[in-house]
Amino acid sequence: MDKPHVQFIDVEKSYDGETLVVEKLNLDIFSGEFLTILGPSGSGKSTCLSMLAGFETATCGEIKLHGKSINSVAPHKRNFGVVFQNYALFPHMTVFDNLMFPLKVRKIPLADAHKKVHRALEMVWMGGFADRWPSQLSGGQQQRIAVARALVFTPDLILMDEPLGALDRQLREQLQQEIKQIHNELGVTFVYVTHDQNEAMTMSDRVAIFNQGVIQQLATPDSLYECPMNAFVAEFFGTNNRLIGKVLQDNGETCRVELKDGSQVEALAVNIHEAGTRTTLAIRPERVLIQPNRDDCPNVYKVKVKELTYRGDHIRIHTSLCENEDFVVKISNNEKKVNMNPGETVEIGWRVEDCRALDPYCSDSVCPI
Amino acid sequence: MWQLSPHTTLLGKLWRCTFLVFCGAVFMFLVLPVLIVLPLSFNSEPYFNYPMPGFSWRWYQNIVENEMWMVSAKNSIIVGLASTALAVTLGTLAALGLSKPSLPLKKLIVGILISPMIVPLVITGVGMYIFYAKYNLTGNLPGIIIAHTVIGTPFVLISVTAALAGFNLNIARAGQSLGATPTYVFFKITMPLIMPGIIYGGLLAFTSSLDELVVVMFLAGVEERTIPMQMWTGLREQLSPSVLAAATILVILLVGLLLAAELLRRRRERYFVSAK
Numbered sequence: 001m002d003k004p005h006v007q008f009i010d011v012e013k014s015y016d017g018e019t020l021v022v023e024k025l026n027l028d029i030f031s032g033e034f035l036t037i038l039g040p041s042g043s044g045k046s047t048c049l050s051m052l053a054g055f056e057t058a059t060c061g062e063i064k065l066h067g068k069s070i071n072s073v074a075p076h077k078r079n080f081g082v083v084f085q086n087y088a089l090f091p092h093m094t095v096f097d098n099l100m101f102p103l104k105v106r107k108i109p110l111a112d113a114h115k116k117v118h119r120a121l122e123m124v125w126m127g128g129f130a131d132r133w134p135s136q137l138s139g140g141q142q143q144r145i146a147v148a149r150a151l152v153f154t155p156d157l158i159l160m161d162e163p164l165g166a167l168d169r170q171l172r173e174q175l176q177q178e179i180k181q182i183h184n185e186l187g188v189t190f191v192y193v194t195h196d197q198n199e200a201m202t203m204s205d206r207v208a209i210f211n212q213g214v215i216q217q218l219a220t221p222d223s224l225y226e227c228p229m230n231a232f233v234a235e236f237f238g239t240n241n242r243l244i245g246k247v248l249q250d251n252g253e254t255c256r257v258e259l260k261d262g263s264q265v266e267a268l269a270v271n272i273h274e275a276g277t278r279t280t281l282a283i284r285p286e287r288v289l290i291q292p293n294r295d296d297c298p299n300v301y302k303v304k305v306k307e308l309t310y311r312g313d314h315i316r317i318h319t320s321l322c323e324n325e326d327f328v329v330k331i332s333n334n335e336k337k338v339n340m341n342p343g344e345t346v347e348i349g350w351r352v353e354d355c356r357a358l359d360p361y362c363s364d365s366v367c368p369i
Numbered sequence: 370m371w372q373l374s375p376h377t378t379l380l381g382k383l384w385r386c387t388f389l390v391f392c393g394a395v396f397m398f399l400v401l402p403v404l405i406v407l408p409l410s411f412n413s414e415p416y417f418n419y420p421m422p423g424f425s426w427r428w429y430q431n432i433v434e435n436e437m438w439m440v441s442a443k444n445s446i447i448v449g450l451a452s453t454a455l456a457v458t459l460g461t462l463a464a465l466g467l468s469k470p471s472l473p474l475k476k477l478i479v480g481i482l483i484s485p486m487i488v489p490l491v492i493t494g495v496g497m498y499i500f501y502a503k504y505n506l507t508g509n510l511p512g513i514i515i516a517h518t519v520i521g522t523p524f525v526l527i528s529v530t531a532a533l534a535g536f537n538l539n540i541a542r543a544g545q546s547l548g549a550t551p552t553y554v555f556f557k558i559t560m561p562l563i564m565p566g567i568i569y570g571g572l573l574a575f576t577s578s579l580d581e582l583v584v585v586m587f588l589a590g591v592e593e594r595t596i597p598m599q600m601w602t603g604l605r606e607q608l609s610p611s612v613l614a615a616a617t618i619l620v621i622l623l624v625g626l627l628l629a630a631e632l633l634r635r636r637r638e639r640y641f642v643s644a645k
C-alpha cells in the first residue's frame with residue numbers, strides 16, 4: 001500500500017447542472033486492494049463507478065490512474081473490466097464468443113486467446129459452458145460468465161456495480177466468496193459497489209460509506225463497525241441503537257449526555273460540539289449488558305421487555321429506552337438460558353467505551369430536544 | 370383463446386359475441402375484397418365478374434410483353450431499393466441520436482421527422498413538386514428516390530426507436546469497457562440486437578415506396594412512371610385485368626417479404642432470446 005493506483009481528486013458530478021450527485025470526492029485506491037463503495041440507493045455510487053469507467057465525465061475534478069489523469073481517455077482505452085448488475089452479456093454470442101470479444105479486439109493470437117478463455121472459465125467454475133447461449137444460463141451462471149469476461153483480458157482494474165443485486169441470498173453469499181477468492185488469486189485491484197452492508201463487510205479490504213454524494217467514512221470494515229465517526233455510519237453499517245440527547249459536559253475523552261427523559265449517560269466524546277448542543281449516542285446491541293455490574297458500568301437503566309425474537313444463534317430483546325421505542329439487546333444463544341418474559345422489567349447497561357457520542361443525526365429544526 | 374372459462378358471466382359472453390362479430394366485419398371489409406379481386410387476374414375474358422368463363426395466364430403475359438409495364442416495374446424496384454437503403458440508414462442514425470437522453474429539442478425533431486406520415490400526401494406532393502422543380506428534381510428518378518426516402522424514414526425511425534427502447538444500454542457500455550471503439554460496438558453489438566427493428570422499418574419503407582402513388586404523380590414524367598402509376602393510368606384508360614395481374618404480383622411479393630422477415634425473427638429468437 002504505497003502509491004495510489006487510482007485517485008479521485010475533488011471530483012464533482014452533476015447531471016442537470018444544478019444538483020450535485022457527487023460532491024468534492026477525494027479517494028485514493030491502492031494497488032491490489034478490494035475497495036467497496038457502500039451507500040443507500042441514489043447516493044451516487046454508480047455515478048462514481050461510471051466516471052471511473054469513463055461512461056460519464058466528471059463535471060469538475062480529476063481522476064488519475066498511476067498518477068496520470070484519465071479524464072480524457074475514452075472508456076475503450078482504459079483497460080478496466082466492468083461487471084454490471086444485469087449481467088450485460090452479449091445475447092447474440094455464445095459464452096465462448098462473449099469471452100473472445102475483448103481478446104479479438106486486442107488482436108491476441110487465436111491459440112493464446114483460446115487458452116485464456118478456458119482459464120477464465122475454469123476460474124469461475126464454468127468450464128463446461130463455453131458453447132451455451134447466455135439465455136440458457138441461470139442468473140448466477142450469467143454473472144459468473146460476466147466476471148470471467150471482465151478478467152479474461154488481464155485488466156488493470158476490475159469494477160463491479162452491484163453485481164449480485166439480482167440474485168437470491170444463498171447464491172449471493174456463494175458468489176461473494178468466489179469473487180473474493182478470485183481477488184486473492186489474481187491480486188488485481190477491485191472497486192466494488194453495493195448497497196448491502198453484509199456484502200461490504202465480508203468482502204472488502206476497505207469500505208467507503210457514501211451518502212448524498214459524500215464519503216462519510218473510509219476505513220476497514222472492523223474499524224467502521226467498532227469506531228463509526230458519525231451517526232450515519234453507525235446506523236448504516238451494522239445494527240445500531242440510537243439515543244438522542246444533549247451534551248451536558250465535555251470532559252475531553254468522555255462526555256455526559258442528558259437524554260430527553262432526564263436520565264444521564266456517560267459516553268465517549270467522538271464527534272460532539274460544546275455543551276448544550278445535541279448529539280446522537282450509538283450503542284451496538286451486542287454490547288448492551290443485562291444486569292450489569294455497576295462498578296465497571298456507569299450507565300445502568302431499568303427497561304421493560306417488550307418482545308423477544310429468537311434468531312437461532314442469538315436472541316434479540318426489544319425494549320424501549322427513553323424516546324427510542326425499539327432499543328434492541330442481543331444476547332448470544334449459549335448455555336446460559338435466557339429466562340425473561342415480555343412485560344418484565346430488567347436492568348440493562350453498557351460500558352463507556354461502547355457508547356459513542358456522535359453528531360446530531362437529523363437536521364436541526366426537526367429533531368426533538 | 371376460443372374456449373370460454375366455465376365461470377364466464379353473461380356480460381362476458383355478450384362481450385365475446387361482440388368481439389367475434391367485430392372480427393368478422395374486419396375480415397369482410399378488409400380482407401375479402403382483396404381475396405375476391407385477385408383470382409380475376411386469371412380470367413380468360415377481360416371482364417370483372419364471377420363466374421369466370423375460364424382460366425388463363427394471358428394478363429400476366431400481357432404485362433411481361435408490354436414495355437410500359439416493364440419500365441414501370443424497373444422504376445419501382447430502383448426507387449424502392451434505393452429509397453429504402455437511404456431511409457434505413459438515415460432512420461437508424463436518427464433513432465440512435467434521438468435515444469441519447471441529453472439531446473435538447475428532442476420532441477420537435479421527432480415531430481419534424483415523422484411529419485410526412487401525418488401530413489396528407491397531396492400536400493407533401495404539392496410542396497415537393499414546387500420545391501424540387503427548383504433543383505431539377507422533377508421528371509427524374511433521383512427526385513422520386515429522395516421523396517420516397519422522406520416518406521420511408523419515419524417508419525424506420527419509429528421501429529428502430531422501439532427496438533432501442535428494449536436495448537440495455539449497459540450492453541453497449543460493456544462492449545466499450547472490453548476495449549471496443551464505439552463504431553465497433555455499434556456494428557458488432559448494437560446493430561445485430563436492433564436488427565429486427567431495422568428490418569421491419571426497412572420493409573415498411575419499401576412497401577410504402579412500392580405502392581405510393583400521389584407523390585409520384587406530382588414528380589414523375591412518362592419515363593419515370595412506377596407500377597402504381599401504371600396501374601392508375603391502366604384503370605383510367607382501358608380497364609383490363611392486367612392491372613389485377615400486377616396487383617396480384619405485388620401482393621404476393623409483399624406477403625412473401627413479411628413472411629421471410631417473420632421467419633428470420635423466429636430463427637434468431639430460437640437462438641438467443643427465448644430459451645430461458
Ligand SMILES: Nc1ncnc2c1ncn2[C@@H]1O[C@H](COP(=O)(O)OP(=O)(O)O)[C@@H](O)[C@H]1O
Nearest residue numbers: 015016021039040041042043044045046047048
Ligand atoms: N443518467 C442520469 N441522468 C440524470 N440523473 C441521474 C442519471 N444517473 C443517475 N442520476 C441521479 O443521480 C443520483 C445518483 O444516482 P446513482 O449514482 O445511480 O446512485 P446509486 O448507484 O448510489 O444508487 C440519483 O439521484 C439519480 O437519480
Ligand SMILES: [Mg+2]
Nearest residue numbers: 045046047162
Ligand atoms: Mg447504482
